Each structure stands twice: as C-alpha cells, then as structure tokens.
Amino acid sequence: GDSVTQMEGPVTLSEEACLTINCTYTATGYPSLFWYVQYPGEGLQLLLKATKADDKGSNKGFEATYRKETTSFHLEKGSVQVSDSAVYFCALSDPGNTGNQFYFGTGTSLTVIP
Amino acid sequence: GAGVSQSPSNKVTEKGKDVELRCDPISGHTALYWYRQSLGQGLEFLIYFQGNSAPDKSGLPSDRFSAERTGGSVSTLTIQRTQQEDSAVYLCASSFSANQPQHFGDGTRLSIL
Numbered sequence: 312g313d314s315v316t317q318m319e320g321p322v323t324l325s326e327e328a329c330l331t332i333n334c335t336y337t338a339t340g341y342p343s344l345f346w347y348v349q350y351p352g353e354g355l356q357l358l359l360k361a362t363k364a365d366d367k368g369s370n371k372g373f374e375a376t377y378r379k380e381t382t383s384f385h386l387e388k389g390s391v392q393v394s395d396s397a398v399y400f401c402a403l404s405d406p407g408n409t410g411n412q413f414y415f416g417t418g419t420s421l422t423v424i425p
Numbered sequence: 426g427a428g429v430s431q432s433p434s435n436k437v438t439e440k441g442k443d444v445e446l447r448c449d450p451i452s453g454h455t456a457l458y459w460y461r462q463s464l465g466q467g468l469e470f471l472i473y474f475q476g477n478s479a480p481d482k483s484g485l486p487s488d489r490f491s492a493e494r495t496g497g498s499v500s501t502l503t504i505q506r507t508q509q510e511d512s513a514v515y516l517c518a519s520s521f522s523a524n525q526p527q528h529f530g531d532g533t534r535l536s537i538l
Contacts, residue, residue, distance in 0.1 A: 343524060345526065347529075353531060354429070354516065354529040354530050354531040354532060355468075355516070355518075355527075355529040356529070357526040357527070357528075360526055400467065400468065402468075404524050406523060406524045412470050412473070412481070412483075412484070413458070413468075413470065413527065414470075415460075415467045415468040416467055417466060417467035418467055
C-alpha cells in the first residue's frame, strides 16, 4: 500500500546552515506530495506541495522537487533560521488509488541554534 | 479567526470514562478528517467525512471510537470506555474538497489516567 518514509530526527543545525530532510514514498497511483510544518504549540500548517512529477514546491525559502524516478520529495533550505525550529511532516495523497486518505511520515524535529 | 477550531484543547479523564472531542471546520470546507498523533509517532488516520457521503471509517482502531458530522459542519469524535493507550493528541483537519491541502486545528491533548 501507499506509505511515506522520512528521515528520522532530531536534527540540530546552527543558524544559516543548509537543511535537507529526506522523504521517499511508495504509491501505485499518481500521488500529490506535501510538506507540513508544526511549530511548537501550534497545529500543522501546509508548507508546500507538488502535484505531479518534476513540480517544485516552494515557500518561506523551503523547496522540494517531486522526483518520480527516485520516488522522493526531499525538503531543502539553503540557510535556516532559529524560527524554522519545528517538526516537519512529509505526506502524500493518492485519491485514484487509496481514495480519501492522506499518508503522513513520522515527522522530523528540527532545532536551529543561534 | 476563520481556522479549524477544536475543543477542548486539553482533556484529562479517568480510564473507563467516555470522552467527546469537537471540531469546527473552516466554513465551506466539505472534507473533514480526524487523526491521532501519539508521542514520537506520525499522524494516524482515523476517519474522513466528505459532504453527505458515507464516512470512511477505515482508520478507527476499535469499536470504542465513533464520529459524526452534523449538518455537514461540526464533527464530534467520541471515545467510549477510554483506555490509557488512547492518550494522544487528536487532530482535526478540513479541506475545500478531497485531495486538497488540509487545514489543521491545534488539536485536543487527551490524557487517560
């Protein structure tokens, strides 16, 4: 069945360091892919999305490219800030195959230190 | 605000009691999801409502769990005869339609003593 596997954390980086959080997926259909972010004490928010192969989602300096050949959707940022400290979730939706369900990864905790 | 609202934000109850969690979705959103987030785990899908269609209950972990959505808007998740393993954060999300990005509430943190 469909699933999402993302890099385990926690990840600790210094401010202005480069970030990559790996996410790979398994799907039999043509899924849409998402990254959600959960800041401390808040609910999940959509960070970015991509709906087809080779699409690049971007928001707040974060980017992720939908790579069908490697079934990946890695999250990247060139220079992280303290305010980026949060838990990041990779997710997929594959309505043509699995209907209504969204599949979420287990989350990767990021802490950015000054 | 116009976001997804969940209540209560925190609930502590004794094992064996029933609890009811409430979700007010964004106005106009036809799709509504319930998830459970346990410590160190990802989001576990529980149930999905779409308009007037029969809900997708495939994620409910046992028959102690049930949910309803009245008038296509507010939803309640009920857990009967709570167990300690039910302790988790219960998240509600809504979207304009299926497969669209979901908007999440802040969750209800449920603690079973």
